[in-house]
Amino acid sequence: MNPNPSLPADIPGLIRVENTGRDEVIARCAAMTEPAYPHEQVYGRYCTIEQYVDCPPEQVFAYLRQGHHLEEWTYSLRDFGPTGTPGLWMGDDRLAPGTRIYCRVAANEQAMTVDYHCAWDQADTxxxxxxxxxxxxxLVLGRPGSVILWTxxxxxxxxDNPHPELAPAPDRPWVGAFWDLFYAGHTLEMANLKTILEHRHHSGSPVSVAPATLVGR
Incomplete structure (x- = not known):
């Protein structure tokens, strides 16, 4: 019987203060810390970037939750418009000519999360x-403004493109071919986002704009 129900002694392989001393943990952590890491090891399965923005978090969230603003700060998403399905938008991803992208925004105001659910070519998945x-x-830096985390x-x-038959042309490059460049490409887009938000906030202009006023339409 486990004398301490809060200690999962029946689960092997856990590293906890109850079974591993501080010096051993420090040694293990040091062995796990490398002076450099291959790109694939860091960004092969997940790609996370982060940025500080000198703009109030409420305004940053309000801007991001309005999907039409993707036309401003992303490199290639343009000309979004509503489809016949409520909440679903369709636009052009000019990264590849003739490519349609579908998008639905899932936002949580209390947690200040904004998730863009997208797909090339089709809207079913x-x-x-x-x-x-x-x-x-x-909260996290002790200064005004916002930290944006993007994964x-x-x-x-x-x-593996699940619907190659929907591509506008047989030789259209697939979005996955650019995965190794996601960190760099998204960093450029995050810089766009920071520039727009800070420019408008510092100038006293409204941070969010109506869809009809967007540039590049």
Whole structure:
């Protein structure tokens, strides 16, 4: 019988203060820490980027939750419009000519999370999911503004297009072919997002804009 119900002694392999001394844990952690890491090891399955933005978190969240703003800060998403399905939008991903992208926004105001559920070519399975969280910088950095965390997970469809018959052309490159560049590409887009939010906030302009006023339409 386990004398301490809070200690999962029946689960092998756990490293806890009850069974491993501090010096051993420090030695293990040191052995796990490398001076450099291969790109595939860091970004092969998950791609996370982060950025500080000098703009109030409430305004950052309000901007991100309105999906039409993707036309401003992303590199290639343009011309979004509603479909016949409530909450589902369709636009062009100009990363590949003739490619339609479908998007649904899932936002939680209390947690300040904004997830973009997207897919190329079809809307039945929105498997390209961009997970974004807005954190008040006052809480984590002790300064005004926001910290934006953005994660992508490498869904199996990135490696294998589930609907090649829907591609606008047989030689259209697949989105998964760009996975190794996701960190760099998303870092450029995050820089766009930071620039837009800070420019409008510092100038006293409204951070969010109506869809009809977007540039590049």
């Amino acid at each position: 929105l498997w390209m999911i961009y997970l974004i969280r807005v954190v008040p910088a006052e 992508n997970c490498r869904h199996p469809y990135y490696d």
